[in-house]
Amino acid sequence: MSLKKTMMIAGTAMLFAGGAIAEDMTIVSWGGAYSASQENAYDIPYMAKNPDVNIIHDASSNEAVAKLRAMNEAGNITWDVVDVVAADGIRLCDEGLAMELDADTQLAPAPDGTPASEDFGALMVADCFIPQIVYSTTFGYRTDMVGDTPPTSVCAVFDTTAYPGKRSLEKRPINNMEWALLCDGVAKEDIYDVLETEAGQAQAFAKLDTIKSDVIWWSAGADTPQLLADGEVIMGSTYNGRLFSLIAEQNQPVAMLWDAQVYDLDGWIIPAGLSPERQKRALDYVYFATDTQRLADQAKYISYGPARKSSAPLVGKHATLGIDMAPHMPTDPENAKNVLLPNYEWWADYRDDLDAKFQAWLSK
Amino acid sequence: MSDATNNGPVLSADGMPLKRSLAKALRREKLRALMLIAPLLIFVLVTFIAPIADMLFRSVENNIVEDTLPQTVVALKKWDSKSGSVPDEPVFTALAADLKVAVEAKTHTKLGSRLNYEMTGISSLLRKTGRRVDKWDLEKDAPFKEKFVDVDKDWADPEVWAVIKVFSSKYTSGYFLNAVDLQKTPSGIEPRDEDQRIYITLFMRTIFMSLTIMFSCILLGYPIAFLLANLRPKTSNLLLILVLLPFWTSLLVRTSAWKVLLQQQGVINDILVWIGLVDDGNRLIMINNQFGTIVAMTHILLPFMILPLYSVMQTIPVTYVRAAKSLGATNWTAFWRVYFPQSVPGIGAGCILVFILSIGYYITPELVGGTKGVFISNRIAYHISSSLNWGLGAALGAILLAAVLILYWAYDKIVGIDNVKLG
Incomplete structure (x- = not known):
């Protein structure tokens, strides 16, 4: 028998065998280092435990909401589990595109028996959304460009005399409006009340106006790390995990400004309308992937804090760098001295309105 | 018998009038041709025309309000939205009944997102109300007016009701009005608040910048195509690869490369500072503005100009220019009067390609x-992928499509579409 023929037969045999044994499960996430951390912490152990499941990765989370809606309208849902940020999780729940879960019966309890709903606590922001990590949007600054007085407060961003140079901010109102008001003397707990009024919005825009010509606006999470590494900006906002890899993995002269970091959540949703067997499989995966140990394991690969209280004591060292991960977590007490909590419900109301105003302001 | 033949219509061999027989034969031929292209036609219809039509239809479709609140919409018909007062009890009773069904089907939050595009706050209003309505009993708990106001005082705001009423029809012009910085209110069409106007500016800017990019492409691409068409094939093939190489490179890579070159700490600024042309404190700002977009997009779209130009220029016989010169034309006259007019179809094709591609570009401008x-x-x-306001996205897209079609029509009138050649 020729080699080619042998290979063809072997290939066909494998195809049949594969079809008979492994069931495909499509898990959607963000790609890059984040997906890698999930693969290491969840997928590899899950597949070892369930050899009949074959996990397929799809890095489409940034357009998950639109794609899920399109799939839902077409009546053909090809995704089984989707990783989204909290705001998107709430929207998917609102639109009826994500399945509602009961945390206490469908998620693993903590090792000491605490039910999941208590273990996650206030982080369960929607009935469809299972939190996974806490990340934060915070500032990083070039240590070699700030002189002898490194910034300690988020208001350094608005202080162009003490810290001249460009800064990078995200090209959307969320977070920027809060920081602007905070640095314009509004108390942390009053921010959303003030922002609700026309005058409050004008106040925030006026504060942003003072630095408008010094801002480079970013839309991709990788922008600020690149701008910082090139010395293009003196400071910039981005996700804390991106800054961690810039500082710890790429050894750039950059430091974190944890002050007034804005917490946000990332977690799983299961699309509504899956067939019962696929739904069962997705639930089984989520049960496994969000248990206490798995969430703690993920922190070995990326500096995002586990969403369960019971996972925090289990956070260890970075898998390859060997450094202690706890001090790099946004939830570490040293870093979390001054934290802003986003008001998801408020933003669900004001997002469309403020976004229109923000874009009009930008183009002026 | 012979009389009839002479006076009546000309007949074919089988006794049918020739005209009919010919038409029949032609029809058969046409049908056969249609059958041959049928697979392609069906493919294009199903995968291209139908989705576009469906998407465009969303720009006027608005049946979510009537589907979710059928009784309320009927009850609201009697209410005058300009009266400045809140509707009466029957409307609230209808709303309670509608919401009860909607909460069961979980469509009330969807309606909330839809109406929130028109009035901030309705999203949470419906979410909040939905949680409470679920516990109400339709018969025992009446009257409902106070109950609703008790859940949220916004239900006592006539403006909320006006929004529901204005957007209760099955079809709406609201999205199209939003797309041109207007808004639909109970008292008619009004301009949007000044701090929310953005789309007209963006449309103008898109057209203006696409035209700039198109002209830059002509300026840069014409000499290159001329060179390619007039060099020895060996050299010109080598140069053609240089044109095509970036064409085959990922769009993101090329865009990021421009960032590295143009940014303030970038290669070009570094060189300018090094040779002393620019002061270190005043480095040029060449990116994150219109200039950056025009440079990067001109580079990315250049092959779409060069390739049609090149293939048209290749077909222009060298002898014409030689003949012109032998008749006493200067180099310039020979080029401008003889060569250039023959290359115009290539410019036309290149312009259409570059302009239409650039008008719809978004990755490079975003970066x-x-x-x-x-x-x-x-x-x-x-609006398509983030705010999920597909209606507004579709309206903006429809306007963009109409603008392109008008420009195409104008182009056809001025230059003539027959004057376009890809080779």
Whole structure:
């Protein structure tokens, strides 16, 4: 028998065998280092435990909401589990595109028996959304460009005399409006009340106006790390995990400004309308992937804090760098001295309105 | 018998009038041709025309309000939205009944997102109300007016009701009005608040910048195509590869490369500072503005100009220019009067390609456009994938499509579409 023929037969045999044994499960996430951390912490152990499941990765989370809606309208849902940020999780729940879960019966309890709903606590922001990590949007600054007085407060961003140079901010109102008001003397707990009024919005825009010509606006999470590494900006906002890899993995002269970091959540949703067997499989995966140990394991690969209280004591060292991960977590007490909590419900109301105003302001 | 033949219509061999027989034969031929292209036609219809039509239809479709609140919409018909007072009890009773069904089907939050595009706050209002309505009993708990106001005082705001009433029809012009910075209110069509007007600016900017990019492409591409068409094949093939190489490179890589070159700490600024042309404190700002977008997009779209130009120029016989010169034309006259007119179809094809591609571009402007270099397509992308306001996205897209078709029609009138050649 020729080699080619042998290979063809072997290939066909494998195809049949594969079809008979492994069931495909499509898990959607963000790609890059984040997906890698999930693969290491969840997928590899899950597949070892369930050899009949074959996990397929799809890095489409940034357009998950639109794609899920399109799939839902077409009546053909090809995704089984989707990783989204909290705001998107709430929207998917609102639109009826994500399945509602009961945390206490469908998620693993903590090792000491605490039910999941208590273990996650206030982080369960929607009935469809299972939190996974806490990340934060915070500032990083070039240590070699700030002189002898490194910034300690988020208001350094608005202080162009003490810290001249460009800064990078995200090209959307969320977070920027809060920081602007905070640095314009509004108390942390009053921010959303003030922002609700026309005058409050004008106040925030006026504060942003003072630095408008010094801002480079970013839309991709990788922008600020690149701008910082090139010395293009003196400071910039981005996700804390991106800054961690810039500082710890790429050894750039950059430091974190944890002050007034804005917490946000990332977690799983299961699309509504899956067939019962696929739904069962997705639930089984989520049960496994969000248990206490798995969430703690993920922190070995990326500096995002586990969403369960019971996972925090289990956070260890970075898998390859060997450094202690706890001090790099946004939830570490040293870093979390001054934290802003986003008001998801408020933003669900004001997002469309403020976004229109923000874009009009930008183009002026 | 012979009389009839002479006076009546000309007959074919089988006794049928010739005209009919010919028409029949032609029809058969046409049918056969249609059958041959049928697979392609069906493919294009199903995968291209139908989805576009479906998407465009969303720009006027608005049956969510009537589907979710059928009884309320009927009850609201009697209410005058300009009266400044809150509707009466029957409307609230209808709303309670509608919401009860909607909460069961979980469609009330969807309606909330839809109406929130028109009035901030309705999203949470419906979410909040939905949680309470679920516990009400339709018969025992009446009357409902106070109950609703008790849940949220916004239900006592006539403006909320006006929004529901204005957007209760099955079809709406609301999205199209929003797309041109207007809004639909109970008292008619009004301009949007000044701090929310953005789309007209973006449309103008998109057209203006696409034209600039198109002209830059002609300026840069014409000499290159001329060179390619007139060099020895060996050399010109080598040069053609240089044109095509970036064409085959990922769009993101090319855009990021421009960032590295153009940014303030970038290669070009470094060189200018090094040779002393620019002061270190005043480095040029060449990216995150319109200039950056125009440079990056001209580079990315250049092959679409060069290739049609090149293939048209190749077909222009060298002898014409030689003949012109032998008749006493200067180099310039020979080029301008003889060569250039023959290359116009290539310019036409290149212009259409570059202009239509650039008008719909959004990745490059998003990455290097900063605040003043973004296009209308960036907003369309935002509404399709982020805000989920597909109606507004579709309306913006429909206007963009109409603008392209008008420009295409104008082009056909001025230059003539027959004057376009790809080779």
